[in-house]
Amino acid sequence: MPDEPLTQRERREWESLERDLRGDRALVRHTRLVSARWRGKRVLLPLMAVASLVLLCWGVVTSEPAVIAAFGVVWTATVIGAFRILFRSFS
Known part of the structure; x- marks a missing residue:
């Protein structure tokens, strides 16, 4: 089962999750920069x-x-x- 390729739907969901995760990381990075500037x-x-x-x-x-x-x-x-x-x- 783990060796099987992802279906089209699973691939879309996987890419959506990766996109959301990148957005969260960018938000965390931005929050750290803002708090460091205002410290x-x-x-x-x-x-x-x-x-x-x-x-x-x-x-x-x-x-x-x-x-x-x-x-x-x-x-x-x-x-x-x-x-x-x-x-x-x-x-």
């Missing part, structure tokens, strides 16, 4: 959030234009980074 940014985003809170408080207390401008830059980058992580987890 360093997991620390950066909380630090930026803390920095924006410090700048916010400092800007309210001192009302210096440079501090308020720095808060605007850091806060904008923090919000964009948070949304990128949020929407990346949904896709």
Whole structure:
């Protein structure tokens, strides 16, 4: 029995399984690459959030234009980074 060639239907099913398996391997490879790229940014985003809170408080207390401008830059980058992580987890 094992020496008999596959029928046409069995060959189609075998090729379909191989195609699905290649797709799964590509997905696993892609997931590993994405998680490796974002590993360093997991620390950066909380630090930026803390920095924006410090700048916010400092800007309210001192009302210096440079501090308020720095808060605007850091806060904008923090919000964009948070949304990128949020929407990346949904896709």
